[in-house]
Amino acid sequence: MLPEINNILYASDMGKASRPAFFRAVSEALQHDAQITYLHVMEPMNQSTETMIESYLSEDVLASLRDKGVESLKEKMTKRIEDVVREGLVGITLPQGELLHKIEPGKPSKVILKVAKEINADLIVMGTRTHSSIGKLLMGSTAQKVLQDSTIPVLVVPLK
Numbered sequence: 001m002l003p004e005i006n007n008i009l010y011a012s013d014m015g016k017a018s019r020p021a022f023f024r025a026v027s028e029a030l031q032h033d034a035q036i037t038y039l040h041v042m043e044p045m046n047q048s049t050e051t052m053i054e055s056y057l058s059e060d061v062l063a064s065l066r067d068k069g070v071e072s073l074k075e076k077m078t079k080r081i082e083d084v085v086r087e088g089l090v091g092i093t094l095p096q097g098e099l100l101h102k103i104e105p106g107k108p109s110k111v112i113l114k115v116a117k118e119i120n121a122d123l124i125v126m127g128t129r130t131h132s133s134i135g136k137l138l139m140g141s142t143a144q145k146v147l148q149d150s151t152i153p154v155l156v157v158p159l160k
Contacts, residue, residue: 003122004032004122005028005032005034005122005123006032006033006034006035006120006122007034007035007037007119007120007121007122007123008025008028008029008032008034008035008036008037008121008122008123008124008125009036009037009039009112009115009116009119009121009123009124009125010022010025010036010037010038010039010124010125010126011039011040011041011108011112011124011125011126011146012038012039012040012126012127013040013041013108014040014077014080014081014084015129015159017127017129017159017160018127018159019084019088020127020157020158020159020160021125021126021127021157021159022038022084022088023088024125024155024157025125026088026089026092026094028123028125028155029094029095029096030092030094030095033095033096034095034096034122034123035096035100036094036096036099036100037099037100037101037102037115037119037121038081038085038099038100038101038102039101039102039103039104039111039112039115040077040081040101040102040103040104041103041104041105041106041107041108041111041112042070042073042074042077042103042104042105042106043105043106043107043108070105073103074103077103078101078103081101081103082101085099100119102115108142109141109142109145109146109149112124112126112142112146113146113149113150116150116152121152122152122153123152123153123154123155124146124150124152124153124154124155125154125155125157126142126143126146126154126155126156126157127143127156127157127158127159128142128143128156128157128158128159129158129159129160143156
């Protein structure tokens with residue numbers, strides 16, 4: 001018996017060039033009558049930036065700013081996801097109804113795998129792009145890490 005694909009996790013950095021991977025995720029959902037969850041991972045500040053900011057602000061002020069910033073970013077990202085879905089799915093009805101979305105903080109490869117497990121995903125779809133000539137020999141680091149550590153199939157779509 002062939003494995004069923006009921007839940008697809010589409011992970012995106014929301015770059016303008018990521019649409020081919022989104023359309024591939026939609027295509028897979030249509031072929032398999034599957035639910036799609038759109039995931040965007042917010043990467044944390046690097047340690048040196050965090051340390052510098054901590055030296056100027058109290059812990060309470062920093063925590064408040066961080067919470068407000070995360071909520072503001074989540075609102076903006078939610079709107080961007082909704083815009084991409086509305087523009088990209090003109091005339092297309094997803095088999096499982098509305099596309100779900102999540103915005104999570106953390107290291108992208110770890111969060112992608114964690115969310116895939118949480119939603120019981122059967123397939124992860126993501127794009128990859130290279131930024132250098134040596135990078136063209138290798139896949140993007142996030143995609144590479146997800147491929148290495150995933151226990152479910154990962155569909156990697158090359159992005160221009």
